[in-house]
Amino acid sequence: MQNIHAPKNIQELQQRCQQINGQTLGQLATALQFNIPADLLHAKGWVGQLLEAALGATAASKAMPDFPDLNIELKTIPINAQSKPLESTYVCSVPIKNSMQSWRESWVYNKLKHVLWIPIISNPELTIQQRIICAPIFWQMPEDIEEILRTDWEELMEMLQLGYAQKLSAKFGTYLHIRPKAANSRVLIDYVNAEGELTKIVPKGFYLRPSFTQAILNNYLAQQKTLSVSQYTVSDHNS
DNA sequence: AGCTGATCATAT
DNA sequence: ATATGATCAGCT
Numbered sequence: 001m002q003n004i005h006a007p008k009n010i011q012e013l014q015q016r017c018q019q020i021n022g023q024t025l026g027q028l029a030t031a032l033q034f035n036i037p038a039d040l041l042h043a044k045g046w047v048g049q050l051l052e053a054a055l056g057a058t059a060a061s062k063a064m065p066d067f068p069d070l071n072i073e074l075k076t077i078p079i080n081a082q083s084k085p086l087e088s089t090y091v092c093s094v095p096i097k098n099s100m101q102s103w104r105e106s107w108v109y110n111k112l113k114h115v116l117w118i119p120i121i122s123n124p125e126l127t128i129q130q131r132i133i134c135a136p137i138f139w140q141m142p143e144d145i146e147e148i149l150r151t152d153w154e155e156l157m158e159m160l161q162l163g164y165a166q167k168l169s170a171k172f173g174t175y176l177h178i179r180p181k182a183a184n185s186r187v188l189i190d191y192v193n194a195e196g197e198l199t200k201i202v203p204k205g206f207y208l209r210p211s212f213t214q215a216i217l218n219n220y221l222a223q224q225k226t227l228s229v230s231q232y233t234v235s236d237h238n239s
Numbered sequence: 240a241g242c243t244g245a246t247c248a249t250a251t
Numbered sequence: 252a253t254a255t256g257a258t259c260a261g262c263t
Contacts, residue, residue: 044247045256052256062251062254078258088242090257170243180244189252202245203253210241 004056010070010138016055017118017136025120026129028054036129048076051118051133065111072114072138078122079134083217085210086122093181094204096191100161103150108176108206112149115139117216137220145175145215152176153206163194165201175212181205 007013020028025047029036032053037043051057057066057074066074078086092107103109119134126132141149152173159168170179180202188200 040247040258042247044258045249047258048256049249076257087258090255093254177243180246182246183248184246185244187252 004053006056006058006069007067008069010072013055013067013070013072013116014136014138017116020051020054020133021135023133024129025050025131025133026127028133029129040128046128047078047120047122047131048074051076055116063107065114067116070114072116073111074116074118077117077119077213077217079119079217080123081121083119083221085213085217088179088210089208089213090181091176091206091208094156094160094178094206096160096165096189096201096204100157103153106153106157108149108153109141109146112208113141115141117213119217135225137216139216148174149176156206163192163196165191165204166193166199168204170207173209175209176206177209178204179207 004016007016026036028034029050032050034046034050034053037046040046052066052074055067055074058064058068065071075089077089080086092111095101095107117137117139119137121132121134153176156168156173156176156178159165159172168178170177172178182203185202187202189203191199191201193199
């Protein structure tokens, strides 16, 4: 596996997903000549970048889908052997200064409209190289889900526009919520609060709660499919 | 144990 | 500084 170009069509992308389905991250990293980090603390984006390389996602691009020609976004989901998401999913940064957009114009909607989810069995007791790539989930945002996301997004953006960023905690939002997104909490940007005063806040990002990705996984599993072709069968429910 | 706030690396 | 890719880790 080498010199991977951008997939020309969705069939080609599906084929590539099939080729890595069931492989360990160690196997894939070796094939792509990626160095395997000792831990993810100092390599938090490593898994995503490995999968990007394997599938021919356009690397180092900005404000674009991972597969621009196909208009598909790639997201890895760390899950345990019971197919439970272990983390939330980062979507994009929150536009603080921009004037109000409509939902359909928003970055959140356009990033999440078509997503290729790739679950990775990532139990903490598994070393990085032992972690297993599962079957791909090609997903298009259903209408009922869109309504929930749209409502979340509109409420969150309204709070920001009205100057209530300080009160806007991660507790708001059914599926979509807002959390800090910065190198650290000392990174600050300008923000006009509800009183019209110029203040500073930590840059923020949109994230999807684990309950959101759990619903996607459950729906997929309900179609009599398994997430992995390896000896590690995700559909086995125990402990 | 799950959630929320904080944090890490790299590229442009 | 801000975008990409996320996971860490303290607190409830």
